[in-house]
Amino acid sequence: MKTKCLSIVSLFLLATTSIASAQTSGSEAPAELSPAIMKVLCKHFPLNSRCTGEAAPAAVEETAPAEAMDSEAPSAEMEDSSDASAAAGTIVEVASANDSFKTLVAAIKAAELAETLSGEGPFTVFAPTEEAFAALPPGTVDTLLKPENKDTLIKILTYHVVPAKAVSTDLESGDVTTVAGDPVKVTVESGAVTVNNANVVQADVMGSNGVIHVIDKVLLPPDL
Numbered sequence: 001m002k003t004k005c006l007s008i009v010s011l012f013l014l015a016t017t018s019i020a021s022a023q024t025s026g027s028e029a030p031a032e033l034s035p036a037i038m039k040v041l042c043k044h045f046p047l048n049s050r051c052t053g054e055a056a057p058a059a060v061e062e063t064a065p066a067e068a069m070d071s072e073a074p075s076a077e078m079e080d081s082s083d084a085s086a087a088a089g090t091i092v093e094v095a096s097a098n099d100s101f102k103t104l105v106a107a108i109k110a111a112e113l114a115e116t117l118s119g120e121g122p123f124t125v126f127a128p129t130e131e132a133f134a135a136l137p138p139g140t141v142d143t144l145l146k147p148e149n150k151d152t153l154i155k156i157l158t159y160h161v162v163p164a165k166a167v168s169t170d171l172e173s174g175d176v177t178t179v180a181g182d183p184v185k186v187t188v189e190s191g192a193v194t195v196n197n198a199n200v201v202q203a204d205v206m207g208s209n210g211v212i213h214v215i216d217k218v219l220l221p222p223d224l
Contacts, residue, residue, distance in 0.1 A: 088206070088207065091123055091207040092117050094207045100130060101127060103130055107145075107153065119209065121210045122165035122209055124161065125213070126160045128214075128215055128217065152224065155180050155224070159179075159184070160219055168193070173189070182221045182223070195213075198218075199216050201215065
């Protein structure tokens with residue numbers, strides 16, 4: 001990734017195979033976050049309603065599912081879908097309209113990060129597929145979605161997002177520091193891209209406020 005992108009930090013994603021239990025009621029008061037998580041969130045996203053004290057906007061409505069990406073049998077080569085997905089909506093709206101990201105969207109909402117990822121950005125999101133979440137050890141997702149583990153969920157989600165737009169042609173081998181505070185290792189070799197031990201199976205899913213690169217594994221910070 002370009003040097004200027006390497007110096008910026010990132011945000012992102014984890015959730016549940018049990019989506020219904022992951023979603024929280026819009027009428028419930030936001031759960032309290034630890035001072036450490038609030039410090040990270042407000043440092044990089046000062047306009048977030050948690051930091052400004054303003055009421056958060058209404059949750060993003062899910063739209064009808066768009067044509068799902070084929071993640072069941074990922075190709076070794078990245079697919080460029082920038083033309084088909086360009087300016088289709090914010091990253092959250094694009095993800096909400098795609099069946100490949102149901103668990104991811106549920107996790108974002110459970111962590112109350114939909115507002116942040118719907119902001120101006122720009123963002124680069126390394127987005128795990130449904131199969132990636134299903135491959136986690138049994139019970140991991142359910143545990144993370146419990147209110148008392150919200151700080152941990154936010155840390156995992158923020159480990160997947162870089163607050164800068166980096167399309168596939170911008171990606172270069174090197175460490176990229178995330179909003180979680182720990183770097184991910186991006187490797188570009190022979191036309192293939194990996195992020196830590198995850199393969200990018202579809203590149204350049206464009207949104208109005210950034211880009212999604214689809215990956216086949218959930219990234220976990222080194223201290224988890």
